[in-house]
Amino acid sequence: MGMESFMKRLTETPAPEIDQEAFELERRYQRAFGHAVPREMLPPGISQEQIKQAVEACLMTGTDRFFEVLGVSIDPDVLY
């Protein structure tokens, strides 16, 4: 299946349920800071509630201090 027909299939099939509030909040984060919530770099022990609070803190201050707020340190020498 080509890219176009695959996308057509997705857009014409009802998507599964999502958390609407989180969806809208994270869309605001993406528009404000130019990237998705960096979940691929988060430890598994961070809860959705902690992520939500960190996103809100970033949006409130207008600064992308997501990892600082969560207390997550990033190692520049490893691959995540």
Place this chain on the structure above:
Amino acid sequence: MSGVNADYAGLLDTAGKLNATANRVEGTRNSLALRYRQLGAGWGDKKYQELGDILRECNSALRSVAKTLLLGEKSVLMLADSLREYENLNLGNGSGAGGSQLPGGNAAARAETYVQDNLGVWVNGKAPAGYPEVITARYENAQPNARKVFDRFAESLVIRDADYPTSETPHYAPRDREGHPRGVYYNAGADASNPRGAGSTYFHELGHMIDHTATGCQGHLSNTEEFRAALVADGENVLRLFQQQDDRGQDQFLRYLYQDAAHSFSDLIDATTSGQLAGRYGHRREYWQRAGALQAEAFAHFFEASMGGGWKLELLSNMFPTAFGIFSDMMDSLQPQELNRVLRR
């Protein structure tokens, strides 16, 4: 006891060096075959055949050297295990704690016991109940070319800590550092209930290690301009198609993108469109500025999806068709029979 600890650490260090040397030998073997194949594009006479004969002998000799080194590594690890058992016995007797472990909270300080999991990967740490079955089921449902690559590299792959704290991010460390040797660090318990799909972290991080090991740890197989350009071009095509949708179509697409199972697609589309299109998952922007990071992440995502990833394989292969084709070529180039075919020429 300090002398025993030092010996144990020294043995692990030796085993690591044997493994790294074996990987370098394998890298040389692959490199020679690749160069011979490249030569074949414009040169196919008798001399080329003669060179092929010489290379076949070299290939056989290098394979034998690598095998000997890996056997040596295995023996050293067994010796290290025996030494550690002796060490624990003495610690237990001394403290009266019966099997008490070395003190400390990090992987380096904890007692380490490497065993091979069901798929042949060296693992330090316990797997939760049901987890090995999940990993095995994914392996059995894997794409054949990816599974063969996994088989080929399994004995060179090392999970340094499968009980890595859940307060730390899982990762692959490509270089040895004091107290943090090269290998994979993750929490198997968390991966058993991973919202992205059980076993996703296992195959993702080992994908990074294969990408690195395939070059004899002299870089990453994925780190080519062709792969990077294909990822960006595919991403831009997805963005163009997305922008052609009406509001309802765009909303519908974003809701798919927001699924946990779409995490790898979300990550790659976020990276390749500079955040113009993204779902629930990504890396921070600075991460993508590292040389080769986009290709390395794409390789690990594609590999993980190919190892029984289900719907995410369909999503990635359709949304990043050119890049996925290049990844498939990489998988094919790592097949043992590919090397033999080249040498037979």
